[in-house]
Amino acid sequence: MYKVLVSDPISDMGIQQLVDAADITVEKKTGLSEDELVAIIADYDALLVRSQTRVTARILEAATNLKVVGRAGVGVDNIDLEAATKRGVIVINAPDGNTITTCEHAFAMMMALSRHIPQAHMKTVQGVWDRKSFLGVELRNKTLGVLGMGRIGSEVAKRAKAFGMDILAYDPFLTEERAEKLQVKLASVDEIIRTADFMTLHTPLTPETRHMISRPQFEVMKKGMRIVNCARGGLVDELALVEAIDQGIVAGAAFDVFEEEPPRADHPFLNHPKIVVTPHLGASTIEAQENVAVDVSEQVLLILRNEPFKNAVNMPHVPANVLNKLQPYFKLGEQLGVFVSQMVEEPVQEITVKYSGELSDFDTQPLTRYIIKGVLSHHLGSDVNIINSMHLAKSRDVNITIEKSAATKGFTNLLQVTLKTKNEQRTVAGTLLNGYGERIVQIDRFTVDVAPEGNILLIAHTDKPGMIGNVGSLLGNNDVNIATMQVSRSAAGADAIMVLSVDRVVPHDVFQQMLKVNGIVKAREIDLI
Numbered sequence: 001m002y003k004v005l006v007s008d009p010i011s012d013m014g015i016q017q018l019v020d021a022a023d024i025t026v027e028k029k030t031g032l033s034e035d036e037l038v039a040i041i042a043d044y045d046a047l048l049v050r051s052q053t054r055v056t057a058r059i060l061e062a063a064t065n066l067k068v069v070g071r072a073g074v075g076v077d078n079i080d081l082e083a084a085t086k087r088g089v090i091v092i093n094a095p096d097g098n099t100i101t102t103c104e105h106a107f108a109m110m111m112a113l114s115r116h117i118p119q120a121h122m123k124t125v126q127g128v129w130d131r132k133s134f135l136g137v138e139l140r141n142k143t144l145g146v147l148g149m150g151r152i153g154s155e156v157a158k159r160a161k162a163f164g165m166d167i168l169a170y171d172p173f174l175t176e177e178r179a180e181k182l183q184v185k186l187a188s189v190d191e192i193i194r195t196a197d198f199m200t201l202h203t204p205l206t207p208e209t210r211h212m213i214s215r216p217q218f219e220v221m222k223k224g225m226r227i228v229n230c231a232r233g234g235l236v237d238e239l240a241l242v243e244a245i246d247q248g249i250v251a252g253a254a255f256d257v258f259e260e261e262p263p264r265a266d267h268p269f270l271n272h273p274k275i276v277v278t279p280h281l282g283a284s285t286i287e288a289q290e291n292v293a294v295d296v297s298e299q300v301l302l303i304l305r306n307e308p309f310k311n312a313v314n315m316p317h318v319p320a321n322v323l324n325k326l327q328p329y330f331k332l333g334e335q336l337g338v339f340v341s342q343m344v345e346e347p348v349q350e351i352t353v354k355y356s357g358e359l360s361d362f363d364t365q366p367l368t369r370y371i372i373k374g375v376l377s378h379h380l381g382s383d384v385n386i387i388n389s390m391h392l393a394k395s396r397d398v399n400i401t402i403e404k405s406a407a408t409k410g411f412t413n414l415l416q417v418t419l420k421t422k423n424e425q426r427t428v429a430g431t432l433l434n435g436y437g438e439r440i441v442q443i444d445r446f447t448v449d450v451a452p453e454g455n456i457l458l459i460a461h462t463d464k465p466g467m468i469g470n471v472g473s474l475l476g477n478n479d480v481n482i483a484t485m486q487v488s489r490s491a492a493g494a495d496a497i498m499v500l501s502v503d504r505v506v507p508h509d510v511f512q513q514m515l516k517v518n519g520i521v522k523a524r525e526i527d528l529i
């Protein structure tokens with residue numbers, strides 16, 4: 001008999017199939033503290049949560065019988081994925097079930113904001129008949145900027161079209177072809193900030209998206225913009241937003257999510273006359289809660305019964321014989337993906353992976369998943385894993401091509417990853433060197449020998465005297481220590497690259513100064529895992 005613990009309010013109808021299963025008992029215990037969960041979790045085979053329960057490493061450590069954590073919803077940022085993976089606990093989510101509901105909430109928030117509905121309601125029920133204070137604006141003919149064109153963002157854009165809005169959309173995976181299909185105009189974040197009347201955010205929270213809208217963005221923002229966030233707290237810098245509203249830059253904001261949930265009683269959003277708030281209600285409809293609970297219960301049932309399942313967020317599935325051969329290359333593959341994804345500046349249209357050497361005799365799919373995960377993770381953060389990476393690439397119209405060749409350039413195995421965008425093509429290749437571990441041995445057409453770790457500066461320059469000295473002095477004078485340096489050139493006096501490992505992130509102003517060094521054509525900072 002398997003025991004399932006439901007620790008958040010989850011639709012009864014949605015989990016009925018678990019309740020009805022003869023081999024399963026379901027217990028509902030909501031509102032437990034971490035200590036309380038630690039004390040009881042060893043009794044359970046499965047844990048079902050929404051977003052309230054924080055499934056911490058401590059809880060997972062104590063969960064000696066736990067096989068699966070089911071998240072009835074999309075975001076898994078309340079679950080310690082690394083700890084779950086380490087413990088061999090499968091984490092599954094229900095990514096599709098609440099898309100429309102959350103999209104509708106974002107739209108409701110946009111309309112509440114444009115017509116001051118919550119504020120007007122409050123006054124009216126207090127007996128004040130105030131028709132002067134609440135002059136609104138139409139949505140028709142306004143420009144809506146959508147940041148994040150995944151499941152929810154695309155649905156919001158579709159509805160905004162029906163309201164007569166013009167849509168500017170940004171997503172690192174949005175190509176012109178896909179934008180055309182979705183009837184939106186592809187734009188940069190900067191263009192959206194400078195020109196949109198409304199902006200709505202639908203990205204995950206990752207180190208890259210955290211505070212993607214903050215003081216520098218408010219400084220150049222179109223005056224009178226209205227901002228909706230029904231994705232994740234932390235995408236917008238909350239204090240900077242309040243300042244921007246008080247300075248008259250932003251006309252109003254509608255937020256379903258907060259950096260800290262629930263927000264403290266003195267949070268500046270809570271009594272602000274121009275900010276509409278809801279308590280993370282994006283997914284809270286009868287339909288969505290049933291959908292996500294049904295999806296996640298189905299998967300839990302399959303996992304407990306050892307049957308094939310989908311939507312695993314963390315679990316690799318690699319046959320043992322293949323694993324032995326491929327496993328040493330997993331880290332290298334992911335690092336190559338992360339590296340090359342930071343070399344391109346436009347949406348990726350095609351990923352080509354070439355396996356040369358012994359590996360070409362194996363089913364390399366599991367390794368490809370790591371490489372694709374690396375390519376996507378720079379933008380998708382913890383939402384991408386080796387289980388869903390291929391699917392996520394496909395759903396973003398990114399073509400994946402695999403090439404194999406028995407021949408190598410002297411290495412036992414060589415992994416080469418090429419990304420193609422509309423206007424550029426960038427390549428890295430790497431191998432495992434006996435005694436040295438993972439190495440990058442090729443960047444575009446240049447031969448190098450670089451350990452793929454930490455902070456890397458990739459500089460394209462002209463091969464001429466003084467380049468190394470100039471870059472070295474600039475970094476040294478600004479307290480950035482260079483750990484290793486590699487230079488490679490196509491021919492004397494021609495194109496060259498410099499690859500530097502530095503001990504800390506190069507400050508923004510120093511990076512800008514470096515771009516001005518005579519002979520430097522381009523520079524990228526590459527952040528590796």
Ligand SMILES: NC(=O)C1=CN([C@@H]2O[C@H](COP(=O)(O)OP(=O)(O)OC[C@H]3O[C@@H](n4cnc5c(N)ncnc54)[C@H](O)[C@@H]3O)[C@@H](O)[C@H]2O)C=CC1
Nearest residue numbers: 075102148149150151152171202203204230231282283379
């Ligand atoms: N308020 C609520 O109750 C709910 C909130 N959510 C949240 O809404 C967000 C979107 O969910 P979905 O659409 O289902 O996810 P999704 O994964 O389908 O879409 C997210 C999109 O954001 C894009 N993205 C990543 N970095 C970006 C960047 N720097 N700039 C612009 N776009 C970027 C990704 O490429 C992806 O296409 C997630 O954060 C999710 O957790 C989801 C459901 C309910």
Ligand SMILES: O=C(O)CCC(=O)C(=O)O
Nearest residue numbers: 050051073074075283284
């Ligand atoms: O369970 C909830 O209500 C939160 C939904 C959510 O934020 C998500 O699915 O990412």
